[in-house]
Structure formats: C-alpha cells, structure tokens
Amino acid sequence: MVSPDRIREMYGDMLTARHYEERLQEEYLEGKQPAFDISAGPIPGELHLAAGQEAAAVGVCHHLRPEDTVTAPHRPHHVAIAKGVDLKRMTAEIFGRESGLGKGKGGHMHLFDPDVNFACSGIIAEGCPPAAGAALAAKKRNEDSVAVAFLGEGAIDQGAFLESLNFASVHNLPVVFVIEDNDWAISMPKERVTDVEDGSDRAAGFDMPGVRVDQDDAVAVYEAAAEAIGRARDRNGPTLLEVQVHRRMGHFMGDPQTYRSDDDEEAALARDSIDRIESELRDHGVDDDDLASMRDDAETRVEEAIAWAKEQPQPDPEDAYDDVFVNPPSGVTTEEPEFELAEVNADE
C-alpha cells in the first residue's frame, strides 16, 4: 500500500511538471509568432516537453535520495522535477541565463545538477553508460546509493543501452533502467522500428528482471519501482522497468505531427495520468478544496521559477570561453621536476 502522503507528494510533482511544460510551451512560442522561427523568442533552439509522461518520473524518483544518480534523455524536465532539481536554476538554464544550472551553456537538453546527482544528454541512450558508472562507483565504495537511467522506447535499439544492460548485469550493479514508452520516436511508431512489443522483454537476454507497467499510473509505477530500486539498494543487481506513458504534445515544439492520426493524439489526451492519481486521492478522502489548493501550490512554484528566471541576467558573450576545463590547461602543475635518468643503452 502506498501511503496517502506519498501519493500527495507525487501528485504535487506531477502537477508541477505538467504546468511547467504548459507554461514553457507558451513562453517558447512567444516571439515565434506568426511565423515559427526556431531561433527566435525567449527560449530558442529545440524544446522537448514531457506532458503526459509524469507518472514514470514521479513513480521512480520518489524512491530516490539526493545522493542517488539519475540520468535523463532529451526530454528531461519531468524527471528533473521529480528528482528535486532546483527548479529556479533549471528554468534559468532553459531561458539561457547566467544563473542557470550550466550558466546558459547547456540548455534544456543538457541540465546538470550535481547537488541531487541529476544529468541529461541529447544523444539517444547515452545516459545509460554513465548511470551504470554511478552505480559502479557506489558498489566500489560500498555505499547503498543507486542509479537510474531514463530513456525513451525508441532508445532501446541503441548499442549504448544494450551494452549497458550487459555491463550492469555482469557486474551486478545497483542500477535501474527505466523505459518511458510513449509509442513514438519522433515520427516513427514503435512497431515500425522495434520488433518486440514490450521493451522490458529485452531484460531476459541480460539475465535481469524486466517489468512493464502497462498504464501511466503513478501509484502502480511507484510499487513496481519499489521492487526494482529495493533490489538495487540491497545489492541484488539491475532491473529493466518499462512504463507506458503518453505524448500529449509534439515530439518537439513546432512539430507539425502530420504523421500522427487524430485518433492516436486523442487517445493520448484521454488517458491522463493526472486524472488517475486525482481519483486515487479522492478515494483517500482528499476533497476538491484540497486538490485545488495543491494545484495552486504547483502553479505558484512554476510561476515563481519562471518569473525568477526571466529576471536573471543574460550571460556575457565572453563567458563562452570559460569552463572548458576546471584545471588549468597545463594540468595540476606548471613545473616539471628534474631527475637524473640513466642513459638508455640500446645494446644491452
């Protein structure tokens, strides 16, 4: 049984994540009207929003501690929120501001918050090996922290994912791989590019449990993740967990989605994980006022983060030259010691 308090917490993060994506969409499109120009407006570049995928993120991350590592892919905001990434500094990063998580250098696909061990990458499946590496570090240091790699269902055909499964399995690493199955990889439906219906079936070939949560039900995900993360913490090895989620928006903002049928889009909109968890809360006696005030709290959190971000200064152009390395180019020294070395004699 998942406690009502835990469900409330998850609900709060789901509301935050949903409202966040909806607000970013508005901000992003501002300045891109009437003609959509990807480089215009307060948030330029690509933007991949995760509305409809919140259940996977909260169901897994609400088991985690700050010292546990999470890697996310190009669609990272909901996972970051569930992991407790600093929302203000994350938002400032998305707006390209100096006080952003990466001082405006990374942008929305490249968010790093070492305070809660969160990172993401825009290259498909490339978060999997580093998650295995974080797990390896925990194992070597005899710590009970775990690592989680999030990836899309389109990423399960990638070498970096498959190699990581084997690496994690053979070294019995405390890592969980979480597939967010939203049925689509940009315009490619999963049945066109992947031969297994359930990505979790891949686990069998790597001698680890494969579990699929067939609906984007945060409580069901929480229960399945309890098992997987518990297994990792108890040093019983990796798990492959898959969650059915839904893509309520385009792949990226500006995606015409001409490849997608209206039926598919409507079906995705109809299955709302937020409605589901709300009714769960009602079953626990949470009333309308209570739900409304939680909604207000989430919205306030998001609005405050966005307002704060937009007040932050732009980086200076010259800041571009910093942060390539943390040490000086010469390394930890500028001086080379002198030794007396014997002559190397080729004849000997």
Next chain:
Amino acid sequence: MSETNDVIDRELTMSRAMVESIAHEMRDNEEVFYMGEDVADYGGIFDSTQGLLDEFGRDRIMDVPISETAYLGAAVGAAQEGMRPIAELMFVDFFGVAMDQIYNQLAKNTYMSGGNVNVPLVLTAAVGGTYNDAAQHSQTLYGTFAHVPGLKLVVPSTAYDAKGLMHNAIRDDDPVMYLFHKRLMGIGWMPAPDGPKTPVPETDYTIPFGSADIKREGADVSVVTLGLHVHRALAAAESLAAEGIDVEVIDLRTLVPLDTETIVESVRKTGRLVVVDEDYRSFGVTGEIVASVADRDLGALDAVERVAVPDVPIPYARPMEDEVIPDAADIEESVREVVSSK
C-alpha cells in the same frame, strides 16, 4: 530555341534541389535507396527527403531504428554488394555512436582491399548551428571527416550546387559524405539567408568534386570558405566594397578533394588569405587550408587570418552562441586586419 528560352529561372530551395536529384537517381536506378530516422512520413527533420515516400514507398525510403551503427553499417554492407544506398545521420553530431562504421569500415575498406572492394555509399547529415541548439546539436565537424583518408566530403552552399553535387555523389563508386547546413535548406521554421535559393536546371547534371567556385571576384583579399559562411562572406564582401576593399570569395564546395589550385591562384593575385569556417579552430579546416597554400607557395602569402569557432563547445545561450559562431562582422574585421597589416 531562342537565347532567352535557355536562361534558367526556376528557383529552388536547397532542400528541394537535393530531393530532386535523389528522386531522379532513384527513378533511373532501382538500386538507389534512402535510409534514416524520420525520413519516411516526416520527410526528414530538415526536409532532406520531403515527398519521396509518396513516390517510392517504404521499401526505398526506409525509416530505421535508432541504431546508427546498425543502419550505417548495413548501408556499407549493401553498398559493397553493389547497391547504392543513401544513409542519413540526422545530425552530424550523432556520428559518435556509429564512428567505427564510418571511420574504420566505410573509409578504409577500399584501401585495405587493395581497391578490390568499393563502397558506393552517400552518407548525408545535417550540420551547423546559429539557432541555439547547443553543444550536441550544432557542430559541423568538417575537419573530423575530412581528416580520415577515404571519404569524399561535400558541403553545398546553394541549391544549384546541392543538386549537381548530389548527382555526382550518388553515381560515384566511392563513399561520399554529403553535409548540408540546416540554415541553408530553406526550411519553413528556420529561415535561410538570401543566397542558397538559386535557379536550378530541371535536367540532371554533375558537378565535379574538387572544383571550388569563385562566388565573387576581387583583387585585394581571398576569402576561402564553405557552407553557410559562403553567404556570410558574401555579405561581408558587400559591406567592405563600400570601404574600397575588393574581396574575392571562394566557395570550396568540397573539402575532399580540396581545390588547392584555385585557392593558390587567388592568393597569388591578392596576397592576402582569410579562411572562414564553422568548425573548431584548432587542428581543422582553416589551419589545413593555410598550410596547403604555404606548402605550395609560401611567398604568395603576405597576410593570413583564420575565422572559426574558438576552441569551445557550442554554447546554448544566444549571446554566447553569437560570440563563437563567426558572423559577417567577424569576417569583415579579419579582412580589414589582413589589408592593414600588408
């Protein structure tokens, strides 16, 4: 036919020109097919295959799993069987996951087999920044692919060139990497500068690799560049003309082979060389071009400047991206520099 009827005035965007040549080759040769992510229904994220699915169907316009090693490597294998695959890497930045197939198989099989095996594969990829897509989606990596022996490397800057170079790429029996700059394609959501949209003949034609195009003649300074920066250099040349500086702009069109002859001839005339590109500055295209001119005729070089991405990853935020990707003003400054120094 009268003279005026021969003037070609049908203008195409770069993407339409590319697609036209691919369609033409596919009609002529059943063995030509296209593989990539989102190339079927989507028509290529950057319009590289727009409309081809309708005409050729899924067997020949193939969406593939997100498995670059597998499908690029499969393209190598099919090409070695004599087919003529075109395989698309959505962004050149994703090369890393399939690097072995590109660097150790595609590029080297011909040589290692003593010429007994050949790989008639065209590897297309989108390159470039200027729209704040940050460090993993904005590179050109020209130097990375020009560096390894065994790959011909094409970088069109206009619709006319895009078509003629693509015809040559598909018919060539060797591997050709064809890097198209996103900003030049004429995509609705990423406005192109003036310039890449040009008149394009309806007929098929081939442009030889290794023939640079002098886009603007000038007596004072040779600006050598490629891709997006051809247009930035031309814009710079226009402003500099008002200052009385006469700039020659050379569009390399291909890096491998490199038309050293045209560059050296131009530098012999002007004495001043400014090399501009959108790749990292060190160990790359700009250094290579300066070195190859120096090798051939050191005495011709009175003054040299390089304009490239300073050695940092491409930052996200607008002020920083603008700082590191060379613009027309940066080119102008370097041209003034070589003019005043010599």
